[in-house]
Amino acid sequence: MFKITKFFLITIILSYFAVWISNRPGKVRIVWQEYLIETNVVGLSAVIFFIFLSVILFLFLVSKIKNIPEKVSFSQKEKYLALGNESLDDLAINLFLGDKEALEKNSRKIKKYLKNEMFSTVMLFNTALSNNNLDDAQKYLKILKTIPKAYYISRRADVMVALKEKNIDKALSFLLEYRKEYENDPWISEKLAILYSQKKEWELGWESIKRIKAADNTLLSSLQANLHALSGKNIFDSIKISENSFHVLIEAIKQFIKNNEISKAAKLIEKNWFNFNCPEIIETFIKHGLKNNADSLKRHKLIVKVMKKHLNSSDEVRLSLAMSAFQAKIWGESQKYLDDIPRENWDERTKNLYEEICKKSEKLSMPNDVHDVNASPEWYCISCKTRHKQWQFICDECKAVNSLKWPKTSNIKKKKFFLENPFRHFPKMQ
Numbered sequence: 491m492f493k494i495t496k497f498f499l500i501t502i503i504l505s506y507f508a509v510w511i512s513n514r515p516g517k518v519r520i521v522w523q524e525y526l527i528e529t530n531v532v533g534l535s536a537v538i539f540f541i542f543l544s545v546i547l548f549l550f551l552v553s554k555i556k557n558i559p560e561k562v563s564f565s566q567k568e569k570y571l572a573l574g575n576e577s578l579d580d581l582a583i584n585l586f587l588g589d590k591e592a593l594e595k596n597s598r599k600i601k602k603y604l605k606n607e608m609f610s611t612v613m614l615f616n617t618a619l620s621n622n623n624l625d626d627a628q629k630y631l632k633i634l635k636t637i638p639k640a641y642y643i644s645r646r647a648d649v650m651v652a653l654k655e656k657n658i659d660k661a662l663s664f665l666l667e668y669r670k671e672y673e674n675d676p677w678i679s680e681k682l683a684i685l686y687s688q689k690k691e692w693e694l695g696w697e698s699i700k701r702i703k704a705a706d707n708t709l710l711s712s713l714q715a716n717l718h719a720l721s722g723k724n725i726f727d728s729i730k731i732s733e734n735s736f737h738v739l740i741e742a743i744k745q746f747i748k749n750n751e752i753s754k755a756a757k758l759i760e761k762n763w764f765n766f767n768c769p770e771i772i773e774t775f776i777k778h779g780l781k782n783n784a785d786s787l788k789r790h791k792l793i794v795k796v797m798k799k800h801l802n803s804s805d806e807v808r809l810s811l812a813m814s815a816f817q818a819k820i821w822g823e824s825q826k827y828l829d830d831i832p833r834e835n836w837d838e839r840t841k842n843l844y845e846e847i848c849k850k851s852e853k854l855s856m857p858n859d860v861h862d863v864n865a866s867p868e869w870y871c872i873s874c875k876t877r878h879k880q881w882q883f884i885c886d887e888c889k890a891v892n893s894l895k896w897p898k899t900s901n902i903k904k905k906k907f908f909l910e911n912p913f914r915h916f917p918k919m920q
């Protein structure tokens with residue numbers, strides 16, 4: 491309302507002034523050099539107004555022309571920003587699907603469109619490394635080393651390239667050098683421990699990893715426990731470090747038996763059974779340092795007592811107790827445990843033990859419906875998938891350390907929620 495009033499007021503004043511001037515045009519004479527210009531105040535005003543308008547228009551045009559290159563580059567920047575964003579979205583999909591080829595392509599686009607150095611170089615380095623393209627990996631590593639923010643990861647990348655080259659000594663010397671800078675770094679310490687393990691330098695391995703707090707990392711803490719035990723330290727201290735090492739558990743059982751503390755050994759088995767669900771644990775308990783049949787019977791009764799509550803949880807418990815009864819020469823009881831295992835779950839171990847029992851007692855005979863049975867489970871390497879008859883700390887196929895898993899190990903407790911590792915398909919950065 492105020493604006494309209496103001497507009498009307500100004501229009502009225504200007505019109506009044508224009509009419510007033512028109513009624514009193516007067517005379518204006520300008521003599522300039524040899525020219526005489528005669529006009530009136532209205533004409534002069536019109537000329538002045540026209541000159542003023544031309545100057546304004548001229549300045550406006552000049553400023554517009556000056557801004558043209560800036561405008562062009564601004565729209566180019568906007569376009570690149572949009573393309574960069576699109577590449578980032580595509581990269582997220584590539585990461586999820588583990589599409590290495592597209593990952594490399596989109597990393598290059600991010601580098602180009604967003605002028606990004608670090609993120610794209612890390613991606614390109616990782617893709618090159620996981621494709622075993624060591625020349626490219628070295629090239630990107632060189633770029634990483636020029637980025638101050640990438641200082642730490644470029645140290646790790648050095649080690650990763652050396653490991654990919656299978657140059658253990660080079661990786662070891664990098665790790666020892668970087669440990670001076672990052673004394674308690676878990677990654678550097680763990681890698682050092684693994685390399686020392688591969689060289690069977692147990693003490694050095696333990697020394698390099700002992701200060702690291704493993705917290706919920708069961709693999710790391712079992713590596714610590716293994717190295718502690720392998721370097722000849724007290725086995726009961728080793729098991730305090732982790733109860734997730736098969737070797738440490740077996741050695742602790744043996745030590746309890748040696749100390750004539752078999753009920754402690756049985757309790758240890760009861761507590762840790764489901765970390766492994768592996769009959770070899772009970773086999774060790776019933777066979778290690780066995781004195782006579784009475785000893786065998788005593789151990790059998792003890793193990794049945796502690797394992798009874800687990801009896802319905804797993805066929806491996808039934809099989810283990812059948813083995814224990816067989817060792818104690820109680821054929822009927824051994825058969826009973828085996829009969830409780832559903833036929834479809836029978837494997838070579840079940841069948842072989844049943845045959846052994848039948849040989850021992852004429853009263854017992856093999857059930858008629860046993861035909862093809864499953865193959866016996868075996869330890870397998872989570873790194874190379876090779877199967878092994880016995881547990882080993884270092885996979886003799888791929889040299890991975892602490893990588894063997896018993897296939898029957900209960901995964902109820904350890905089942906991971908999908909989102910805990912949404913990038914599980916992504917090429918590993920270690």
Ligand SMILES: [Zn+2]
Nearest residue numbers: 871874885888
């Ligand atoms: Zn392996």
